[in-house]
Amino acid sequence: MMFPTLDPLLHSELRLAIMSLLISDVEAEFPYIKEQTGATAGNLSVQIDKLAAADYIKVEKSFKGKKPCTICRITPTGLKAFEDYVKALKSYLDVK
Amino acid sequence: MMFPTLDPLLHSELRLAIMSLLISDVEAEFPYIKEQTGATAGNLSVQIDKLAAADYIKVEKSFKGKKPCTICRITPTGLKAFEDYVKALKSYLDVK
DNA sequence: TAATTTGGTTTATAAAATAAACTTCTTTAT
DNA sequence: ATAAAGAAGTTTATTTTATAAACCAAATTA
Numbered sequence: 001m002m003f004p005t006l007d008p009l010l011h012s013e014l015r016l017a018i019m020s021l022l023i024s025d026v027e028a029e030f031p032y033i034k035e036q037t038g039a040t041a042g043n044l045s046v047q048i049d050k051l052a053a054a055d056y057i058k059v060e061k062s063f064k065g066k067k068p069c070t071i072c073r074i075t076p077t078g079l080k081a082f083e084d085y086v087k088a089l090k091s092y093l094d095v096k
Numbered sequence: 097m098m099f100p101t102l103d104p105l106l107h108s109e110l111r112l113a114i115m116s117l118l119i120s121d122v123e124a125e126f127p128y129i130k131e132q133t134g135a136t137a138g139n140l141s142v143q144i145d146k147l148a149a150a151d152y153i154k155v156e157k158s159f160k161g162k163k164p165c166t167i168c169r170i171t172p173t174g175l176k177a178f179e180d181y182v183k184a185l186k187s188y189l190d191v192k
Numbered sequence: 193t194a195a196t197t198t199g200g201t202t203t204a205t206a207a208a209a210t211a212a213a214c215t216t217c218t219t220t221a222t
Numbered sequence: 223a224t225a226a227a228g229a230a231g232t233t234t235a236t237t238t239t240a241t242a243a244a245c246c247a248a249a250t251t252a
Binding site: 030031041042044045046049067068069 | 233234
């Protein structure tokens, strides 16, 4: 096949946005990701779980004062996957 | 929202591959697209229909000798959509 | 003439995305 | 002190999408 497969975990608008954020921001809290992506909390929760299950991100739960706080960070695996995804996408986009 | 929405019609591996082919090749026959994308005929047929329904491509059916022949071409609408999609994607990928 | 191949379409199933409903705890207002 | 509202998520249900399997008609090959 001339087109490489696109990692289905990354080929999703919301998950890609999450990863994109985590690459530039190093770490981000749930509400911040929610605000930046415009996603609903439910959708975001589900997609974060999927990324975490694949070890693309790490999720750390703690308390900020009395409130629960969920922090996400990208992993080396996730970074590699993102880079590979971008590379693969280029085969589709660099049409010349 | 800081991430633009990605046209769901294009944010699909197979449909994107089809569009990518049609941009470089101007026109392509069903079996050629099938071979280049590695898709099954059924899947390809469905996805071509969706692109045609949105007027992203035009499908022309004829006969080549005795055999049916399905030719696909991208439309100006499709080209515009593809360009917009690429532009939108860059917001996700150009992480710096 | 029977089996196989070509060129597809239609239908059914599996997987994914998304939203709606719910939970727990906190803060604010009465 | 208590009720209402808000924050921070999770769980579950629904819808959509992708994909494969089954099918069909005509042509070719054995």
